[in-house]
Amino acid sequence: MMPLLTTKGLSRNFGGLRAVANVDFAMMPGEIRAVIGPNGAGKTTFVSLVSGRIQPSSGMVVFDGADITNLPAYARVRLGVAYTFQITSVFANLSVYDNVALPVQRTLTDGRSKGAVRTGVMAALERTGLADRTHMLAGQLSYGHQRLLEVAMGLALKPRLLILDEPTQGLADSEIDNFIELVRDIARSATVLLIEHNMPVVMQLADRITVFNAGKILAEGTPEQIRANTEVQDAYLGATP
Template sequence: MSAPILSTRGLSRAFHGLQAVSNVDFDLPPNEVRALIGPNGAGKTTFVSMLIGRIPPTGGRIAFDGADVTDLPAHARVARGMAYTFQITSVFSRLSVHENVALAARRRLGGDAAAVDGAVTQALARVGLGDRADDAAEDLSYGHQRLLEIAMGLAQKPRLMILDEPTQGLAESEIAAFKVLIRELAAETTILLIEHNMAVVMELADRITVLNFGEVLAEGTPAEIHANADVQAAYLGTGGADA
């Protein structure tokens, strides 16, 4: 069995005495699509923020690609092969779609203009924005800005993509195209998907991790999670949405 590309041991975070994430052990094998779900306030955002280096843990360790990255800043984790799309879009609104992706591509390719342009064209084509390259990012719909973020991640050729609510704001036809894209990407990279659309989760995920009150409530295949009585009581049965 392959060593995990991402793992945590005892990962915890408290805010002013409130335990948001408590002693989480988590292993993500290479080239898996893993979904992270849970009710509002389950600790998903805090957990992911620690994974990517936005906030430090108050306990535990994080390993990425065999190295301890617990104390590394976010940009150093990106340089090692992590890419992350935010729940709230973080594109540069006044730059063109092309330039947004080019900024990300330059992190990997440096000043090789031809290589950067090629990477941008390929990434935009994959997310269905090839015909919007010259548009200002602020002129895109919210859903298309989410796709632009994914293109920015793809341009970095990451070993791990963390996608936070990627289908939010997408039309049904765009969600269908997104699912095709994720299936293609699964052959190239590892994906951690934080997603409220349970139909998307159940269709795309190889395995699902369920957080509740900052702890891992359950982990398993979509069929196992769907049949889990504890998960039904805490999340699926309530119709709760991720946050």
């Protein structure tokens, strides 16, 4: 089986700062991969390069065998790459329903079909537990529910690769268990790349973990391998149980 996503020598400089440095990375289809590391390690810059939100200083991004390095974000969306922060900004003055209807329409050959739009919207909202909030203004949702709305908007694009940047931030403990089940459900039909600081979530969800530090990959492995890695403990995990 070929990797769905590969980066080769991927780098990004901001002035004198090298935020991402020569990163070689590969993900297999259907995988749940977590990216962890201390603040400033380059995690968000890396996924922004993958999604097309920013362009690399050097290196290559390959998606499903095709070089997408120079494609803008909207073209990557059409190929099936969805990034919650880039693609799914919440429109505070629109209803929850209308926020999700916008990306649904992008997936339909006839975006004017109200029945098809409604089916797509409700499927995404039901999966994220927001179906009872369809008529609320997005700006009236709690912060945690706005994050779930972003996930629903990403799902509405029917992605092959869904990139989630800190999705559990703002969720109540009672909502995190449901989120874990949601990601497992998403992984049945898509590949999931997850930046997450909540280590219990990472350890429960991830098939493999990539640890960034100072713009480079410090380590990769299963949750058990990462938990036992002394370099990772020193750089990031500390006394994480």
